[in-house]
Amino acid sequence: MKTLLKVAQKVKANLFIVDGDYFYGQSLKSTLIEKLNDELSIKVFLNAESCLHQIMYSDEKPDIVILDHFENKKLNDQNNDHTVDYMQNMKPDVAIIILSDNDSFDRAIKALAYGANDFVIKDQFAHQHIYNAVKKCLHPAKV
Numbered sequence: 013m014k015t016l017l018k019v020a021q022k023v024k025a026n027l028f029i030v031d032g033d034y035f036y037g038q039s040l041k042s043t044l045i046e047k048l049n050d051e052l053s054i055k056v057f058l059n060a061e062s063c064l065h066q067i068m069y070s071d072e073k074p075d076i077v078i079l080d081h082f083e084n085k086k087l088n089d090q091n092n093d094h095t096v097d098y099m100q101n102m103k104p105d106v107a108i109i110i111l112s113d114n115d116s117f118d119r120a121i122k123a124l125a126y127g128a129n130d131f132v133i134k135d136q137f138a139h140q141h142i143y144n145a146v147k148k149c150l151h152p153a154k155v
Contacts, residue, residue: 024053025075060095081112096126107149
């Protein structure tokens with residue numbers, strides 16, 4: 013009698029980076045690949061519209077989105093919906109990390125109020141803070 017062995021294939025989480033600064037987005041991607049290559053599949057978008065298009069019209073949905081705060085813009089004046097609202101409506105369990113080059117407490121509160129999971133300031137420690145935030149999303153019980 014033959015024995016069938018099932019090998020559990022590790023599924024990578026999809027991470028989308030949305031940042032209008034191409035080089036910053038690519039450097040962040042490189043850092044995360046270096047540290048979490050086995051756990052992540054990463055795509056970089058230059059604006060929220062292209063990311064939302066990917067979410068709407070592709071089978072590939074994000075598990076985590078790193079979103080520059082400038083891209084969390086109002087997309088629907090009637091309902092006061094922002095990018096974060098649209099992403100969460102399309103994929104309710106998505107984890108969203110907001111990036112900001114401004115360390116304003118008000119922006120952090122607004123981003124979290126819009127449904128973001130975390131808020132990171134773009135400073136010299138941002139890549140490490142993003143790594144920690146992503147790790148927390150991937151392994152919430154271990155952090």
